[in-house]
Amino acid sequence: MDFIKEFINYFKVRKKFWLLPILMFLVLFGGLIILSQGSAVAPFIYVIF
Amino acid sequence: MTYILGISAFYHDSAACLIKDGEIIAAAQEERFTRIKHDESYPFHSIKFILDYTGLKLKDIDKIVFYEKPFLKFERLLETYLSVAPRGFKSFSKAMPVWLNEKLFQKYNLIKSLKTNDKSFNNVKNIHFAEHHMSHAASAFYPSPFEEAIILTADGVGEWATTTIAHGIGNHVEILEEIHFPHSLGLLYSAFTYYTGFKVNGGEYKLMGLAPYGQPIYEDKILEYLIDIKDDGSFYLNQDYFDYATGLTMTNKKFDELFGFPRRDPQKIELNKFYMDVAASIQTVTEKIMLNLTKNIRKKYNVKNLCLAGGVALNCVANGKILEEKIFDNIWVQPAAGDAGGSLGSALALWYNEMNNKRTVGEKDSMKCSYLGPEYSDEEVQEILTNIGANYKVYNRNDLIEETAEEIKRGKAIGWFQGRMEFGPRALGSRSIIGDPRSGDMQKNLNLKVKFRESFRPFAPSVLKEDVNEWFDLEIDSPYMLMVSRVKKNKLKNNHEEVKKAEGLKKLDIIKSDIPAVTHVDYTARVQTVKEDNGIYYDLIKKFKEKTGCPIIINTSFNVRGEPIVNTPMDAYKCFMSTNLDCLVIQNCFLRKEDQIKF
Structure with missing residues (x-):
């Protein structure tokens, strides 16, 4: 939660909102890749790709 | 009594420093303990030394400050990759997992690491972040013997800034001007360090030592093709010749073609006249840029004292030239001018700039001869x-x-x-x-x-x-x-x-x-x-x-x-x-x- 608060603060200060969709994309897919290192989620990722 | 622990880590030359009510108590670089040159890891041993030396525990430390801001650094990376996409994908694919997995969550990783020093550490709210070049500027000004000074910091890159001009007066430092990535004097010098076969982030002083053996016959070429020095002291690097912004090397094929020889492989090619001339040329250009910058800031701000920090400030030949030209009445250079000194600067910036504490200036600097590390009876x-x-x-x-x-x-x-x-x-x-x-x-x-x-x-x-x-x-x-x-x-x-x-x-x-x-x-x-x-x-x-x-x-x-x-x-x-x-x-x-x- 703290991390999200800090990120919101960052956007408030820097006002670079156009980076938000790119970040969301990166976090989502990055998260999937990281999760795929544990075998439980891996099969779903193979199905997607 | 307020204790502040400054930490620099996770890039190169990690270090820790402790100040007590603004007084520098102890500081050490991690490499000295781990015996790994330019060690970048969390400075566990440096912090351990500081705690042992002072008899403190982490819970006794009032504030902990990290020397740079990871979000801003990530922003720079993203924007740089976007601006050149799809070029740079290889570097992007290597960098992103590390950032998304680790570096973006620096605060939490730092807390985890601090717990290795002291299990009971839980002072999460007292962790702060300073800007990289503010850390350098603070490390140059606050320990100096000057009430007022203009501060020049120059290195490879921090978050966005590669060169900053700041004004220090009393207990306050304000950054006035910045040159942003990818235009970087430090990275230009590192590119030539790489080209002449030395290690980047460490071999720069070898290049400086080699320079007097050669003749600066490539100076004009560097000035014509690689860098554009403006009258106001600023400069722009021609990115057509460099690979550091988005690639995995410092220079590219076009750079090799410009000089007519490939990068020196230290295992195969001896240092010859060509590489000595290249070293002499980049050293001359560096001095030219530093002189141009310092002459301009003296004229523009009319402050008689100059403080220097950042990796480029370790180029003592260029420092000597600034002194020789008598541009400023006094010059003071932070002895730990590289990133290790960021630990000291970030702590001092917090104490003076953010907490607004009084600063007393003495005749001598407050670095205690830089004898701040471990001792043995x-x-x-x-x-x-x-x-x-x-x-x-x-x-x-x-x-x-x-x-x-x-x-x-x-x-x-x-x-x-x-x-x-x-x-x-x-x-x-x-x-x-x-x-x-x-x-x-x-x-x-x-x-x-x-x-x-x-x-x-x-x-x-x-x-x-x-x-x-x-x-x-x-x-x-x-x-x-x-x-x-x-x-x-x-x-x-x-x-x-x-x-x-x-x-x-x-x-x-x-x-x-x-x-x-x-x-x-x-x-x-x-x-x-x-x-x-x-x-x-x-x-x-x-x-x-x-x-x-x-x-x-x-x-x-x-x-x-x-x-x-x-x-x-x-x-x-x-x-x-x-x-x-x-x-x-x-x-x-x-x-x-x-x-x-x-x-």
Whole structure:
């Protein structure tokens, strides 16, 4: 939660909102890749790709 | 009482520093403990040393501050990759997993790491982040002896800034101007370090040492194709020739084609005239940029004092040129000008700039001669030496100085280990190898037989402050060996033509002055002025002067090639036994090589 608060603060200060969709994309897919290192989620990722 | 712990880590040269109500108490670089040069890891050992030294626990520390802002750095990375996409995908795919998995969550990783130092640590809310160049600027201004100064910081890159101009007055530092990535003087110098076959983030000082062996014949080419220097002091790098912004190397094929030769592979290609000329050229360009910048900021802000920090401030040749041109009345350079010093700067920035505490300026700087690291008592040293079976003699202070000065006079190479270790890349008389500068073959011998490094590398002189004007063209104090100045004309040999004619490393064989071991091939020296504040080191040089009339000794860092400077008595003994050092002095113990049993 703290991390999200800090990120919101960052956007408030820097006002670079156009980076938000790119970040969301990166976090989502990055998260999937990281999760795929544990075998439980891996099969779903193979199905997607 | 407020304790602030500053931390720099996770890029290169990680370090930690503790200040108490603004007073610098202790600081150390992680590499000295882990024995990994430029170690970037979390500075566990440095923090442990600080806590042990002060008897504090992490819970006693009021604030912890990290030297840069990870979100801003990530923003720079993203924007840079976007601006050149799809070029740079390879680098992007390598960088992103590390950022998304680790670096973006720096605060939480830091908390996790801090718990390794102290399990009970839970002071999460007191973790702060300073901007990288603010950390550098603060490290340059707050410890300086100036009430007001203009501060120039220049390095590879922080978050966005690569060069900043800041104004410091009283307890406040304000950044006034910035040059942003990818236009970076530090990265330009590193690109040439890479091209000439040295390691980036470490080999830059080798390039600087190599420069006087060559001629700056590529200066015009660099100025025409690689960099555009503007009248206001700013500069722009032509990214067509560099790969560092988005690739995995510093320079590209076009860069090689521009100079007509590929990057030097140190395993296959010897340093030849071409690479020496390239080194001379980039050094000249660097000096030109620094002079242009400093002249402009003097004119624009009309402040008489200059403070310098950032990796580029370790280019003592360029610093010497700024001094020689008399652009500012006074110059002060932070001894830990690189990223390690960011730990100190971030702590000071928090104490003064953010917490608005009063700053008192004294006649001297507040770096305590940069003797801020670990120390060992005479008893501890004797116990260690006895346990490892070393043969040593214990002397009182006067006899120790007498004996050491006598051995220097006899031409012996001596490992010198006294008091607290230095903070910053230079050995300043605590962890030094010392010798007689009057000896003609000392430079070659020390380089090849003791330090096992390239023969062209110069050695620095430690000179008594009161005698500096007799030997060097240096008008200000240079306690941290960050100013290069010329050896006085009356101390030079009358063989300029011979030196001029000699090519490359052959220049080394010619005796150029009364102190040849510390006179570089361009008749300059990287001077350390030594005062009474330097304690026993001052007394030693004074004794050497009494015996020889020469108030100078050679001072080079106590290490061998590829290793960090020694930290513990054991490190010193190992280094002593694995090199051709003749004697070792640790605290009040004197060791001779011939008395030792081989390892």
